Amino acid sequence: xxxxxxxxxxxxxxxxxxxxxxxxxxxxxxxxxxxxxxxxxxxxxxxxxxxxxxxxxxxxxxxxxxxxxxxxxxxxxxxxxxxxxxxxxxxxxxxxxxxxxxxxxxxxxxxxxxxxxxxxxxxxxxxxxxxxxxxxxxxxxxxxxxxxxxxxxxxxxxxxxxxxxxxxxxxxxxxxxxxxxxxxxxxxxxxxxxxxxxxxxxxxxxxxxxxxxxxxxxxxxxxxxxxxxxxxxxxxxxxxxxxxxxxxxxxxxxxxxxxxxxxxxxxxxxxxxxxxxxxxxxxxxxxxxxxxxxxxxxxxxxxxxxxxxxxxxxxxxxxxxxxxxxxxxxxxxxxxxxxxxxxxxxxxxxxxxxxxxxxx
Numbered sequence: 338x339x340x341x342x343x344x345x346x347x348x349x350x351x352x353x354x355x356x357x358x359x360x361x362x363x364x365x366x367x368x369x370x371x372x373x374x375x376x377x378x379x380x381x382x383x384x385x386x387x388x389x390x391x392x393x394x395x396x397x398x399x400x401x402x403x404x405x406x407x408x409x410x411x412x413x414x415x416x417x418x419x420x421x422x423x424x425x426x427x428x429x430x431x432x433x434x435x436x437x438x439x440x441x442x443x444x445x446x447x448x449x450x451x452x453x454x455x456x457x458x459x460x461x462x463x464x465x466x467x468x469x470x471x472x473x474x475x476x477x478x479x480x481x482x483x484x485x486x487x488x489x490x491x492x493x494x495x496x497x498x499x500x501x502x503x504x505x506x507x508x509x510x511x512x513x514x515x516x517x518x519x520x521x522x523x524x525x526x527x528x529x530x531x532x533x534x535x536x537x538x539x540x541x542x543x544x545x546x547x548x549x550x551x552x553x554x555x556x557x558x559x560x561x562x563x564x565x566x567x568x569x570x571x572x573x574x575x576x577x578x579x580x581x582x583x584x585x586x587x588x589x590x591x592x593x594x595x596x597x598x599x600x601x602x603x604x605x606x607x608x609x610x611x612x613x614x615x616x617x618x619x620x621x622x623x624x625x626x627x628x629x630x631x632x633x634x635x636x637x638x639x640x641x642x643x644x645x646x647x648x649x650x651x652x653x654x655x656x657x658x659x660x661x662x663x664x665x666x667x668x669x670x671x672x673x674x675x676x677x678x679x680x681x682x683x684x685x686x687x688x689x690x691x692x693x694x695x696x697x
Contacts, residue, residue: 361402368395369695374463378674379684393692394418407432415442422510435486441510446483446499446529447474450543450561453574453610455622457657457668457692460608464653465677465686468628469604470578472597473559474545477503477525480511491532499529499543506547523548527559537567547583555583570614580604588632588646594678595630595649602632604679608653619660626653630679651676666694 370393399413409430415423426440451471453459461468481503488495503525507517527545544560558581565574581603589600597604608626615621632646657670674686 361400363398363400366397366399367697368393369697370394371693372690373692374688374690376686376688378465378677378686392418393694395423425510433487435484438483438485439481441479445474445478445481445503446485446501446527447478447543447545447559449499449531450529450541450563453563453565453576453608453624454612455610455624455655455657455670456612456620456659457622457670460610460624460626460653460655460672462655462670462672463688463690464672464674465688466651466674466679467597468578468606468608468626468651468653469580469597470561470576470606470608470626470628473543473561473578473580474527476506476508476522477501477527477545477547479503479507479509480505480517481525494532494534497531499527499531501525501527501545521549521551521554523550537572538564539566540564549583554585555581557581557583571611573609573611575607575609577607578605589630591632591647591649592680592682594680594683600630600679602630605629605631618662619658621658622656624653624655624657627651628653628679649676649679649681651679664696666692666696668692668694 372391372393373388374391375388395415395417397413397415399411401409401411403409411428411430412426414425417423422442424440424442426438426442428436428438430436451459451473459468459471461471481501483499483501486498486500488497490496505517505520506522506525507520509517511517525545525547527543529541529543531539531541533539540563542562544558546559547557549556558579560580561576561578563574563576565572582598582600584599584601586601588602589595606626606628608624610622610624612620612622627650629648629650631648652675653672655670655672657668659666659668669691670689672688677683677686
């Protein structure tokens with residue numbers, strides 16, 4: 338009798354497992370990439386006219402399923418070429434109540450307001466120094482929770498609100514049961530609003546703050562807004578950003594390289610781009626960006642001639658092209674940077690890249 342009971346319970350357990358597995362979907366995707374890149378200029382290592390063939394592989398695991406109340410859950414993990422964890426996130430979609438997302442490496446809500454993009458990448462991809470715009474939200478996405486509202490109709494336009502909160506800001510992955518530990522950074526919060534219309538206009542505004550647990554530092558502020566407009570095969574966009582990391586101390590001189598996040602003063606950037614879809618397979622783009630470092634001070638105390646902390650503007654120009662053929666793509670860009678590293682004496686940097694991509 339006990340044997341029959343065991344057989345029955347085993348069969349029931351097997352059916353429950355099979356039913357649960359059937360309700361969820363698990364998939365694996367990836368890509369294989371080959372790049373040919375060259376660098377030249379007068380900025381650091383770029384002056385040696387380096388070149389090389391690189392490997393740009395990735396693999397992603399994702400799963401999704403539906404809960405008994407109709408909500409859905411999606412989880413994903415991505416690994417890069419070195420098999421290191423690139424991103425890991427969970428999204429809980431709550432029907433008409435919007436969605437919640439948490440994890441690491443997902444840029445939080447700032448990813449919805451980060452750069453205008455191009456035919457291949459953003460204007461600063463591969464540049465000697467990334468734009469300050471792309472650093473917005475980079476420290477609050479790990480160990481935080483982010484909400485996306487359902488789209489609301491507003492006079493023919495669609496509005497979406499993003500809210501985010503990070504109890505203790507960190508730029509490291511926080512695994513289950515762990516904390517971010519002692520740090521000079523406190524909590525972080527942000528809010529963003531996007532509006533899109535059927536006429537092709539899209540506008541977004543984002544702002545975030547990070548509190549500091551240090552008497553020598555002020556709370557930081559990050560803000561950006563953008564507008565893009567699509568007219569048939571052509572789309573144009575413009576974006577501005579402002580970042581004050583709240584760092585105290587002496588101002589950085591104009592002729593020194595600034596490390597974003599530790600440099601005093603503020604960063605103000607603006608960029609524009611134009612993208613043309615020649616056909617369903619081919620697109621080209623051109624973009625320019627100016628990113629100005631403001632030391633927030635004039636001449637240093639007791640300064641001599643040349644010891645100036647005047648504003649420094651780093652400029653970028655990028656021309657890109659992309660061609661796709663099913664699961665294969667060929668992309669290329671040429672990006673030029675002046676005053677690399679927000680430094681008046683750090684010269685120029687030019688990067689050329691051609692990439693072959695295969696997705697599976």
